[in-house]
Amino acid sequence: GESVGLHLPTLSVQEGDNSIINCAYSNSASDYFIWYKQESGKGPQFIIDIRSNMDKRQGQRVTVLLNKTVKHLSLQIAATQPGDSAVYFCAENMNSGYSTLTFGKGTMLLVSP
Amino acid sequence: GAVVSQHPSWVICKSGTSVKIECRSLDFQATTMFWYRQFPKQSLMLMATSNEGSKATYEQGVEKDKFLINHASLTLSTLTVTSAHPEDSSFYICSARDSQTWVNNEQFFGPGTRLTVL
Numbered sequence: 001g002e003s004v005g006l007h008l009p010t011l012s013v014q015e016g017d018n019s020i021i022n023c024a025y026s027n028s029a030s031d032y033f034i035w036y037k038q039e040s041g042k043g044p045q046f047i048i049d050i051r052s053n054m055d056k057r058q059g060q061r062v063t064v065l066l067n068k069t070v071k072h073l074s075l076q077i078a079a080t081q082p083g084d085s086a087v088y089f090c091a092e093n094m095n096s097g098y099s100t101l102t103f104g105k106g107t108m109l110l111v112s113p
Numbered sequence: 114g115a116v117v118s119q120h121p122s123w124v125i126c127k128s129g130t131s132v133k134i135e136c137r138s139l140d141f142q143a144t145t146m147f148w149y150r151q152f153p154k155q156s157l158m159l160m161a162t163s164n165e166g167s168k169a170t171y172e173q174g175v176e177k178d179k180f181l182i183n184h185a186s187l188t189l190s191t192l193t194v195t196s197a198h199p200e201d202s203s204f205y206i207c208s209a210r211d212s213q214t215w216v217n218n219e220q221f222f223g224p225g226t227r228l229t230v231l
Contacts (some may be wrong), residue, residue: 034221043206043222044116044157050192089156100147101156101220 008087010108019077019111020027023090023104028071032090035064035075035100038087047075077109085111116140117209119223126197127231133193134226136207142187145211147220148180151204165192187212197230204228 013019020056020111025033031052036044050057050064057064063076088103114225120159126132134144144165149157155192162170169182172201174198181193191208 040227041204041227043208043224045222046219049219100159100162102159106156109183 007010008106008108012041012112013080013108015080015082015113017080017112019080019109020086021075021077021088021107021109023073023075023107025071025073025090025092025104026102027092027094028068030094030102032093033064033066034064034091035073036089036102036103037084038089038106041087045091077111080109080111082111082113085109115211117207117223119205119207119226121226122224123227123229125229125231128198129196131170131193131195132197132228133191134153134192134205134207134228136192136209138178138188138209138211138221141209141221142213143211144187146184146190146207146209148190149190149206149223150170151206153155157206160192181220183230188229194228196226202228202230211212 014029033046034049038044048059048062050066055066056112061078076105077084087106087108089106091101095102118137118139118167120135124132127139148160150160151157159172160175163184165183165187167183171177179195182188204225206223206225210220
């Protein structure tokens, strides 16, 4: 299930399940979105991105969905594996000039065997 | 390709001392690098944008005289935490944009530096 901790929401799933991680972004002018995976003590690792002219993009075992109407982004991980356990962040950006990334709060994904 | 390194990976220092953290783009040139700070169980917060050959741009609330940034070459940016205090203990992460193939504002992240101030 999903729980909200003091700082970081946590999603606990069983190995083999499909996981869905949600993110609400803040800026309606953002037009580029990225999901990152961060393992403990490491820097963020790029997973998948999507531009605002798309509502869905698929990668290997991952799918990102974008709903601009409600400023919502989701990351779907198929057949979740223990190695997927990490903190997942969405980030938004305006694809113009030298704009900066704004990171969401993050969700910890715990995959039990 | 597109590898970013940081040095040191961790550092422990005494309160009142200064600590320098290096961020290097190993196989590309980066006119723009970014410095983030991350406290435990929290998100990455942008501290400043480092521009090669010019002054860094600091985010609101970040003291530029405390967090000195130097971006003297196309592959190296440094962050110096001056007169460090225990509340500066954090995970510092840098990222870099590839100047040659800048696409979608993509940033490549370093592995982070854990700073502990005693």
